[in-house]
Amino acid sequence: MFLKDYIKDVYGAVSSLLKGMRMTGYYFTHHKEIITEQYPDNRETLKIADRFRGEVVLLHDENNEHACTGCSACEIACPNGTIKIINKFDISPEGKKKKAIDTFVYHLELCTMCNLCIEACPTDAIKMAQTFEHSVYDRSKLTKKLNNEGSKLREGIE
Amino acid sequence: MLSLENITRIIHEWLNSHFNPAIALDTEFVLVGVASITLFALLGLSLVWMERKVAAVMQIRLGPNRVGPKGIFQTTADTLKLLMKEGLVPDGADKFLFNLAPFIVMIVAMLILAPIAFAKNFQIWDINIGVLYLSAISSLSVIGILMAGWASNSKYSLLGAMRSGAQIVSYELSAGLSVLSIVVLTGSLSIKDIILSQQNGWWIFKAHIPALISFIIFIIAVTAETNRAPFDMAEAESELTAGFHTEYSGMRFALFFLAEYINIFIVCAIGATLFFGGWMPLHIGSWQAFNHIMDYIPSSIWFLGKTIGLIFLIMWFRWTFPRLRIDQLLNLEWKYLLPISMFNLLLTSLVAIMGWYF
Incomplete structure (x- = not known):
């Protein structure tokens, strides 16, 4: 019985080691698997992983309209106060007051790319962009206003 | 035919025909020493490069590729750096x-x-x-x-x-x-x-x-x-x-x-x-x-x-x-x-x- 276990041990060890060597051997012979990006050289053809999170952006369509209702769900969801939504009230032709965003303030220097704001957004107005060249000479440049000048809420989004 | 065997024989015969056997033997000692030190240096440089390349490809990376074609002078550069460093x-x-x-x-x-x-x-x-x-x-x-x-x-x-x-x-x-x-x-x-x-x-x-x-x-x-x-x-x-x-x-x-x-x-x-x-x-x-x-x-x-x-x-x-x-x-x-x-x-x-x- 002891001898059987002993041989089984040796066999199991050898076969699992060979399995590992087959994996690395496969990578050694298949150079197309190499995932290194030679970054500054291949800036134009750079391929970034789909789930990479670079910064939060507010999506605008061609009519300069966005989907942000100013509900502040992202601001509440943010764990370290990266987002600040400043609201204003538009007065519609019928004389009704309507809430809209005045400024969507985003502090890139505070953001940890945790993705909680994107998940909290009820209208999918914001998303994570894949840009990553964020270095600037002045810290104040990292505080961004996400909504474009003169943009407004898209029709039909409540 | 040029082989390592012939090269050593030619050197040996040349030394023995020009000097007395004792000096020839001493010269051969020195030559062997120099040859093995050279071999060591070359081996060190090439094996380190090989190791880094093999490691890189097995880990789906590229490895050294900046100094010289395919990075073959990388180890030379590293050795020069080590030579100039202070030995504490x-x-x-x-x-x-x-x-x-x-x-x-x-x-x-x-x-x-x-x-x-x-x-x-x-x-x-x-x-x-x-x-x-x-x-x-x-x-x-x-x-x-x-x-x-x-x-x-x-x-x-x-x-x-x-x-x-x-x-x-x-x-x-x-x-x-x-x-x-x-x-x-x-x-x-x-x-x-x-x-x-x-x-x-x-x-x-x-x-x-x-x-x-x-x-x-x-x-x-x-x-x-x-x-x-x-x-x-x-x-x-x-x-x-x-x-x-x-x-x-x-x-x-x-x-x-x-x-x-x-x-x-x-x-x-x-x-x-x-x-x-x-x-x-x-x-x-x-x-x-x-x-x-x-x-x-x-x-x-x-x-x-x-x-x-x-x-x-x-x-x-x-x-x-x-x-x-x-x-x-x-x-x-x-x-x-x-x-x-x-x-x-x-x-x-x-x-x-x-x-x-x-």
Whole structure:
């Protein structure tokens, strides 16, 4: 019985080691698997992983309209106060007051790319962009206003 | 035909015809020394580059590719950097031993070079106890490592050195036993005789199962003896910073680094000599035509090819397997490798006596 276990041990060890060597051997012979990006050289053809999170952006369509209702769900969801939504009230032709965003303030220097704001957004107005060249000479440049000048809420989004 | 054998003969004859034999012999000593130091430097540079490239591709990376084509001058640049760095000696260190240790490790590596046959009739020293000499000298390197660990007066160095001591002393046994099985088959301790006995086929094919088992044990044991991953407990970056050479910097560190790669080359050369016929071309029994074609490839190419193949195998191990814990390491040796290699030695003896090999 002891001898059987002993041989089984040796066999199991050898076969699992060979399995590992087959994996690395496969990578050694298949150079197309190499995932290194030679970054500054291949800036134009750079391929970034789909789930990479670079910064939060507010999506605008061609009519300069966005989907942000100013509900502040992202601001509440943010764990370290990266987002600040400043609201204003538009007065519609019928004389009704309507809430809209005045400024969507985003502090890139505070953001940890945790993705909680994107998940909290009820209208999918914001998303994570894949840009990553964020270095600037002045810290104040990292505080961004996400909504474009003169943009407004898209029709039909409540 | 230009071969290493002819070059040495021409030099030898020229020296003897122009000077008296004593001066000629001394000149040859110096030439051999210079040649082996040059070989060491070239080996160090090329093997480090090879290691980095192999590691990179196995980990789906590119590896060094900036200095020179495919990064082949990367290691030269690194060595130049190390040459210019200051070699610090810690205050609490034993200065004499601390400075001596890297040289001991290097000298041991150089000594093992003596009986290795690099090509047909191209050997520094053909002694009739070549294999015994090899196994005796190769265990000396642990003294250099222990010396470095003790003299550094640092906890990491000492722990690394102690581990290395335990490891080399244990694995020396199974390495020796697996080498013995080839000695049993050949009936000679001389490297030259061992190679010549593989005229009609390499031992790993001729002596089938026992040779295969002893080759596997040999390659595991020498990986451990050279302190390479998965047995790199003496260095163990993640546990002991750099193990026995934590306190070393500059050229002294480079010597340790170089010695590691020289040792890999040497143990692979020994493995190639014992199991794959050294410089002997691939011969299959009595296939005369095939054997003649194989003889056209120079013997030095055969030797280097086999050695680099084995070096690649050891690098493959390093970049695949996780590091063993010290108790697992000793378990592997004393509970598995040693009994198996003892049993294998018996089996080999049986095969040799009954003539069950080709």
